[in-house]
Amino acid sequence: MKKLTIVVLVLLLGAFVFAQGTKDAKPADGRPTIRLLTDATGIDDKSFNAAAWRGIVEFYGDTVENPANRGNLYDVVTAQTQDMYIPNLRQAADEGYDLIMVTGFTWADALGEVAPQYPNQKFTIVDVDWVGQPNVMEFIYSEEQGSFLVGLAAALQAKEDGIANPRFGFIGGVPGSTITKFEIGYIQGIRSVFPNAVIYDYYANDWGKPELAKAQAKNWYDMGVYCIFSAAGGTGNGTIAQAKEYRAQGKNVWAIGVDSDQYTDGIYTGTKSAVLTSMLKRVENSSLMVLNAVADGTFKGGVVQMGMEDEGVGYSAANPELSASVRAQVDAAKTDVLNGKIKLYKTYKEALAAGAVPAGLAALDD
């Protein structure tokens, strides 16, 4: 009898579902609609996906805490496994969004397959420049520029602190061409001040293992390394944690943040933060730019280079302990990079051939 009741309830529910068959009306205010597709880490990754999402939310005048138009003008679908990428792309295309956005190079192949099948659907992807479809706008960042600035800032600060022969560390996530740009730019920044500076590097092979970075950072700081830059997503939080511990104990060591301004993550007391500066990579600018392009009808396929000139990358001056003269010198270097006076390399191979970086780094070019 009980079971029968349940079955009847379920059937009723089913009937109710059918009775509810109303069509979703498209918003009439003329603003474009967008769906963001992410990998398994979702929009709470405090990094890449979060930044893309932030840009979208900002475009519609909402805040991340209160995304009022979510589900109406924009939404997000997270793929739990990689075999969901293609189905999720097709599903989004079925549902008629003005724009479909994906983040990260793991999506490139799926997008390359789906985009030609929906020639009238607009797509956009960040950190990829090789999809090459007329309906895909691709954003690529000049990470080497921002990394150069933070490397320069760290080196100048060391000089100001009067440290003879300071040593520097770099912690990467999974090695690959994108992270290599971070490392090479950073080293070039340091070596423009200390041409023979010793550089250590380490790849955690993971974006989410802060304990690995923390252990490595402790090791290096104990050896006397002055500053460590981690471009490793969540893994890098371990470096910051270790730097916080040591600075609170009065040691003069620093961490450098990545992607977002991580100044507040590094605060150990009052306004004192262990994060000297952060290499800013404003993925949110891509979201804003592409949505504006859709809104005013200028969207077109192709690669958009996001660099220092349009504030796509940069460095953070949030930490008051980063001295004013260092800031002035870094800002001056910006101009030199932009007018080509300082040549920055994008690959380890090129940089090594030019003698700009030491041999034996763990960076990979593909």
Add this chain to the structure above:
Amino acid sequence: MKAERKRLSESDGATSVLVVLMGFLVGTILVALVGKNPLNMYKALFQALSGYNIDNGRMNVRYIAETLNYSVPFILCGLSMGFANRVGLFNIGGEGQYIMGLTLAQTVALLGPQIPVLHWVLAILAAIIIGALWGGVVGILKAKYEVSEVVSTIMLNYVALYLSRIICLQLPGATTYKTANFPKTALIENTFFQAITHNSLLNNGIFMMIVAVIIYWFIMEKTSLGYGMRATGFNKDAARASGIPVVRSISISMAISGAFAGLAGGIVALGSFKYGRVLAGMDNYGFDGIAVALVGNCTALGTTLAGLLFGLLKNAQALMQGKQIPKEITFIIQGLIVIFIALRSALKLYQEYLDKRQLQKEVGVK
């Protein structure tokens, strides 16, 4: 006494159905509690099941096909778990066997002879064989040296993941996350399916899955090998005393169990992707297979139905997110189902207690 037992726990199949309904019921309540409309959850499930989008009245068979395609690895990993379980073993190594299958399939796909049909047949066979070896080793250790299969399979999962990375990084065109594209002869795509299902990922893997289900049923129910295995599962010592080769039963069952999971890996590698993946994390099909087998009572039919349910939930996940239902709800439903299934054993204990009381009463009255 028998009538009493019937009233509480019915047959195993009916319990599973009841448990699934309970899982959905609690899931529905949870969705309502977080302030979302549970109807949207059912709309998404309905679309994943029938391809019909209630909101805009459009029908697209691709969604049915994707549900089927997602089910294939769930069912095969369920069979893997189920097969070992019937012999009284707990194979948590499905994930590792799946990963090894995937790895070998990718290797053969990239390096094997590019002869139509033969190429993918070799790749799939390689996946099955390595899965069988990966599981069989555990079986031998268990049977000969009493090494707990739970511990060794868990450990081998990690060995498989990192070994897979080492192997895949050596494959042609390997970067940090993918290899070169597979030659066409290695793919198990089905152009007929693609044509009738609007380019879904559904592929020939589904036929292999069906064959696997039949083989599972046949070995278990119709052969003396299967009889020996089930006898071993019921009572190892009794089986040994009756002249059943227990060591052989255990080794072979773990090998066959691993073969199913290996096949799942091969199908996902060649069916859902056109390039080899350098895995950064686990796909979790192997782990989910444990739940599938539990819900399906480790029978061929039950596991197939349970796998279809899990495939349905997975496909509905993306659709739900598009309707602003958190994707976690599908995991909660899956989790609840497993918990309720576990409760079944508690129910049995309670029944035994009731029976005892009843008996005592009857004896007392007399």
